[in-house]
Amino acid sequence: MEDLSVPHPSRTPKALGLAVTAALSLTLAAPAAPAAAAPDPDPVPALVAGRETAAPQLVTGLAERAEGTPAAAALAQLAAHPERYRIDPGQLTEVGTERTADGRHTVRFQQYHGGVPVLGAQYLVRLTGAGADQRVESAGGKYFTGLTAPTTAAVPxxxxxxxxxxxxxxxxxxxxxxxxxxxxxxxxxxxxxxxxxxxxxxxxxxxxxxxxxxxxxxxxTVGGIALAHDARAPYPAGTRAATVGVPATGTATDAYGRRVQVNTTRLPDGSHQLVDRTRPATITTYDAAGRDLVDFVGGLPADLRPAASPTADFPAATGTGGATDAHLNAGLVYDFYRDRLGREGLDGKGAPIVSLVNMTNDGEPIINASWDGSMMTYGGGGPKYHSFAVALDIAGHEMTHGVIDHTAALVNAGQSGAMNEALADYFGNAVEVTARGMAMTDPKAALLGEAVCRTGTPESCAGRRLDDRRTTVDDYLGTDSSLDQGGVHLNSTIFSGALWDLRRTLDPLTADRLVYRALAEYLTPLDDFVDGRDAVLAAGRSMNLSRAQLRTVAAAFDAHGIRAGWESRLGTDSRALVRAIPTSMAAPAVAGGRWVMGNATGTGDPALYTGSTAGPGTPTRLSPQDGRRHSWAATDGRSAAWLAVGPDAEGKFGMEVLTRPLAGGPVRSLLASRTEQLGEVRISGGDIAFLAEDFATGRTVIRLSRDGAAPVELPLPDGHRPSGLTLKDGLLGWTERWTTGQQERSAATVRSLATGRVTARYESAGSISSTLLAGGRLLWTETPAGPTARSAIRSGALDGSGVTDLLPADSPYAAATPTLTASDQAVTFRTTGSRPADGWTNAALPKLWQLPITGGTPVRVSCNRGGQYEAAADRGTRVLWLDATPGRTDLVVREHPAGHC
Missing domain, CATH: 3.10.450 (Nuclear Transport Factor 2; Chain: A,)
Known part of the structure; x- marks a missing residue:
């Protein structure tokens, strides 16, 4: 059901002729010298270097003799050429060998580090021939050199x-x-x-x-979430007993009311079930008959049986619920893969194929479909929709996810996830076009899911269209993992569009076999768009495509902007300080022209680093190399304070507040605890404040250290919960929340550290957050009660004498719960982003805005088109943030706002 739930950013085709012509002219343009003087370039790279590894991503053009079984020969090939592959064969374990009908073998190896598997690290070796004629044709994939991570967990x-x-x-x-x-x-x-x-x-x-x-x-090693993404397995099918009976046929009504023949199993009592045994892979279809989807979270209920009829003539409900179409379409998809591509079922070994139709969500029809890791599930539609099982392209899409799971296993996040969706789109549409005898020029050929609507045009009904002509440079949605797993659906047609162009320019059968070979024999779980391009081209070479055909393949990818270095052509207006950083626990702190951040090397290193905003330069490590994770930092431009999380000197898991001058010097500990959750560390001169939550009681307090003294707890009224600490020039601010009767209340509070007295307190019946001390004032956002409320940005005097609205809640620039950062001259806030009615666009992703500290009209900090996250203000109007525009997340900076974009 995840596949069609994200409205696509565009369904309007661009000018096909212009895009393809431009790509061809770019690829085939002759140099200034006479054409005969320059050889025709080979569109297939002989060697593609790996990234973050010394092992190559791809080696092609080989013809080296290899003896033994395919697996043994492949491993011997890697061992015999250490200078070429930079691989330790001892770290590899065979996880599968694909054999094709023409005798080729692809051996897939999984990399292990100290006996622990490495996520997405698979290396493939492809062989042709047999016996004395066996040859290694090519190799490649992901193998990571330089791994030194521990292999024993330190956290219980x-x-x-x-x-x-x-x-x-x-x-x-x-x-x-x-x-x-x-x-x-x-x-x-x-x-x-x-x-x-x-x-x-x-x-x-x-x-x-x-x-x-x-x-x-x-x-x-240190705790914390390192990676998370949506799973494809909400309804594990489990093991079911085989249906006892004999193959038979019957008739059933499809979703359109037509009587059709179906393959069934006749039980000993004469009744029939939708169990098709006419193929090596048994096809079984279940009808949930309106049962709630929660009943299926633990697997197919024990009392659920395949869709059944007392006679060979199934009742009309079999069609209206979608069971008939799911059953027929599963067979058509199976036949496409077997007859056209030589694949025996989703797993390549004839495993059973299971479909489930007609679940509900709180009694309402489900408007979606999914592959859940073990079976297909189809929503039952509703007044506006047929069952989603009616669409053959959707069935082909979902079942192709099963094929992908058993081949490349592309990770469901970012570009690899977008390729996963793109390949499912391609084969889903290819199945339908082939089975229905449609021409590639048919306007409906490129539409996905156009058949599910009871009303409306096919174009308005389709979930996606493969001819929308989207490109990386013009259309890639730069989002982090918080939206659509990094754009797995939103960016899919960039890649599937290139594949569909191939099917329209090459012979369709050739294109299907080419794309399938790339999937089954070249792609690995963490590959991106450019890796996908290289895989298709390399598969073309192994199929002995002509030079002209390979140029056509390259031109199709060029037309969609899928070529090495496309990220650098997006036209960003910020300056990158650190490229391609992991976003987990990576939020910058900045002051006085120096930034501090964990994960700041682009490698996942758990250390804390600092650098200059004039960078990029080489970041300097601040934290000790002690096996703990160091992050959640604050800085005043002279020193940093942060949290270290992980096993302490006695091997016990705990948290510790550390501090160190940015210019170097000893690391000093303020507090270490095994019983508290520490957080929100803030520093200003000799003052360091942080929150501490007791694991046992859940009580949260503010602790303060002054001039290196041991931290002390600050008094708070009973029942008040602090958050949002801000510390500057001897003043401490925070947000506190409490309950009076049945009403939640909040306040923005300022305390003088010299006198120990609260100097300002601004209460609200709404929600206060993002408290900041800046420009001699206390800033915060305030959201009144109500589901559609927007937030005001407010400024209060430090003596509690009055409030000014810097940005009223009714301003056209106001947003719901914006996140603030500020210098003494300017306030920067981030909009949360909201999905337009016609689907996500880059313009709708979170953006940064800035206005003077005294208020005024906000202007855009940057015109970068993608998502902008975790902003940190320095002095003046300078702002750092994490920017996802280029298909990765970079730490970037701007000195002045861009203005109006």
Whole structure:
């Protein structure tokens, strides 16, 4: 159901001829010298270097003899050429060998580090021939050199599980949630990062009705969430007993009311079930008959049987609920993969194929479909929609996710996730066009899901269209993982559009086999768009495509902007300080021209670093190299204070507040605790403040250290919960919340550290957040009660004498709960972003705005088109932030606002 739930940013095709012509002219343009003087360039790279590794991403053009079984020959090839591959064969374990009908073999190896698997690290070796004629044709994939991460967890298993469950932000989702432990894994990048992998499931539903299901990777050395993304397995099918009976046929009504023939199994009592045994892969279709989706969270209920009829003539409900179409379409998709591509079922080995139709969400039809990791599920539609099982392209899409899971296993996040969706789109449409005998020029050929509407045109009904002509440079939506897993659906047609162009320019059968070979024999889980381009071109070479055909392939990718270095052509107006940083626990702090941040090397290093805003330069490590994670930092431009999380000197898990001058010197500890959750560290001169929450009681207090003294607890009224600390020039501010009767209240508070007295307190019946001391005032955002309320940005005198609205709640620039940062001259706020009615666009992603500290009309900080996150104000109008525009997350800076974009 996740596949069609994100409205696409554009469904209007661009000028096809102009795009393709421009790409061809770019690829084939002759140099200034006579054309005969320059050889025709080879569009297939012989070698593609790896990134963050010495091992190559791709080596092609080989023809080296290899003896033994394919697996043994492949491993011997890697061992015999250490200078070429830079791979230790001892770290590889075979995870599967694909054999094609023409005798080719692709051996897929998984990399292990000290016996622990490395996420997404797969290396493939492709061989042709047999016996004395066996040859290695090419090799490549992801193998990460330089890994030194520990292989033994330092954090107790129970705490890791608790952290995984705690990754569910909604407390209601955590209630009754489960965390299935998959063991340790090393996350690649730099020296690597040891994590424990959990699948977290909750019965709490998302807006589209699905149970919350996440793949969560918890740092096993220091705690904290290292990686999390949506899972594809909310309804594990489990093992079911085989239906006892004999193959038969019957008739049933489809969603359009037509009587059609269906393959069935006749049971001993003469009744029939939708169980098709005419193929090596048994096809079974279940009808939930309106049961709620929560009944299926733990798997198919024990009392659920395949859709059935007392006779060979199935009732009309079999069609209206979608069972008939799901059953027929599963067979058509199976036949496409077997007859056209030589694949025996979704797993390549003829495993059973299961479909489930007609679940409901609180009694309402589900308007979506999904592959859940073990079976297809189709929503039952409703007044405006047929069952989603009616659309053959949707069935092909969902079943292709099953094929991908058993081949490249592309990770469902960012560009790899977008390619996962793109390949499912491509083959879903290819199945429908082939089975229905449609011409590639048919306007409906490129539409996905156009058949599900009861009303409306196919164009308005389609969830996506593969001919929307989107490109990386013009249309890539730069978002972090908080939206659509980094744009897996939103960016998919950039890649699927290139593939669909191939199907329109090459022979369709050739194109289908080419794309399938790239999927099954070249792609690996963490590949991006450019890796996908290289995989398709390399597959073309192995298929002996002509030079002209390979140029056509390259031109199709060029037309969609999928070529090396496309990220640098997006026209950003900010200056990058650190490129491609992991976003987990990475939020910059800045003051006096110096920034401080964890994860600041682009490698996942758990250390804390500092650098100059004049950078980029080389960041300087601040934290000790002690195996703990150092992050959550603050700085006043002279020193930094931060948290260290992980095992202490006695090997016990705990948290510690540390501080050090930016120019160097000893690291000093302020407080270490094994019983408290520490956070919100702030520093100003000799003052350091932070929050401490007792694990046992849940009580949160403010602790303050002055001039190196031991931290002391500051008094707060009973029942008041502090948050949002701000510290500057001997003043401490915070937000506090409490309950009076049945009413929640909040206040923005200022305390003088010299006198110990509260000097200002601004109460509200609404919600106060983002308290900041800047420009001799206390700033905060205030949101009145109400689901559609916008927030005002307010400024209060430090003596409590009055409030000024810097940005009223009724301003056209006001947003819901904006996040603030400020210097003494300017206030910068981030809008949260909201989805337009016609789908997400870059313009709708979170953006930074700035206005004078005294108020005024906001202007854009940057015209970068993608998402802008975690802003930190320096002096004047300078702002640093994490920017996702270029298909990755960079730490960037601007000295002055861009103005109006």
């Amino acid at each position: 298993d129970a705490m890791l599980r608790g952290l995984a469950l705690g990754s569910l932000a909604d407390p209601r989702a955590r209630s009754g949630a489960t965390a299935e432990d998959h063991g340790l894994v090393v996350l690649p990048g730099g020296t690597g990062r040891l994590a424990r992998h959990f699948t977290v499931r909750s019965s709490t539903r998302r807006p589209d009705g699905r149970p919350t299901t996440r793949e969560v990777y918890v740092d096993a």
